[in-house]
Amino acid sequence: MLILSIDTSAIASAALLRTVPASDGVKASAAVVGSFATVDTRSHAEVLVPGIQSLFGDAAVEGPALDAIVVGVGPGPFTGLRSGIAAARMLSFVWNVPLHGVMSLDALAWDVSHNGYRAQDQDQDPTTGPPPPDRNPAGGDFLVATDARRKEVYWARYSQDGTLLAVPHVGPAAELPALPAFGAGAGLYREDLLARGCTVPDAFADAQPTAASLGLSAAVGLVDGGRLLASSPLYLRESDAKVPGPRKRAL
Structure with missing residues (x-):
């Protein structure tokens, strides 16, 4: 295929x-x-x-x-x-x-759960080397986040194997759950996430x-014949563009 x-x-x-x-x-x-x-x-x-x-x-x-x-x-x-x-x-x-x-966001979750990352961002025994490629560096549930602009992020929560656990959200990084966070959105608002109790591995701080x-x-x-989504866009925000209202009468 x-x-x-x-x-x-x-x-x-x-x-x-x-x-x-x-x-x-x-x-x-x-x-x-x-x-x-x-x-x-x-x-x-x-x-x-x-x-x-x-x-x-x-x-x-x-x-x-x-x-x-x-x-x-x-x-x-x-x-x-x-x-x-x-x-x-x-x-x-x-x-x-x-x-x-x-x-x-599933693309980032795939990278985290299947590709692993260079382990310099976490304490490890130098004799054992980095974790194997199929090991999720989060070790459990984790977040992926991209830049939504307006000082917000698009984010979603995933299980250790990369399974989506809830619908995606948009909002301030300071409101995310205290879990490991991966992606360019996490890197952009690292300080807010660290204050929240999240960890932000450097190897994924710029990932898109x-x-x-x-x-x-x-x-x-x-x-395997599974069903995926339709091609309808998932915006999460209302459009800034508005349909003009009726024109006001001059008289």
Whole structure:
């Protein structure tokens, strides 16, 4: 199964992933074939489509050969999030490929629970080395947070294996539960979180959701026939734009 993954909830990113179904007692897995990501959080519309196009440079990998497209549905800012979802919907329609939504914070949760982190941020016996890659550095429930601007964060709580425990929220960092917090939102408001009783590992203090991790978090479920979300954006805030009211009479 070949999957195109797109996320613009923070940075603009895209990835191609190939899945391997379970067989002979070996669990289903997925690998990233190619990926693209920016560091700019404000240039999604300009860079996303060229970035996606760069993934299909190999003539043997064509759009119509895709089995699925997954897109991060947020939470995230209105303009950036719309860029990714609109591109995913357009490609799904043109290529006639099924489209699935994934909550963007799940990408960070996947990184925390599956990729581990460099262990310089916690006390450890130097003879044992860092924790294995599949060990969640939080050791239990944890939070992921991205920058929501307006001095707030988008955040959600996950169990040790990366399972979402509750719907995502938006609010001040000072109101988060006292748990380990990962992601650029946590790094941005480190002092508020530390005062709250959270820990903020340096290795994840700048981490943003990426399409590669988003695709990996969704791939195994797709292989097993699981259901993902629709592609409706998850904004969590009301739009600042308002529909104008009726014009006032001059007389």
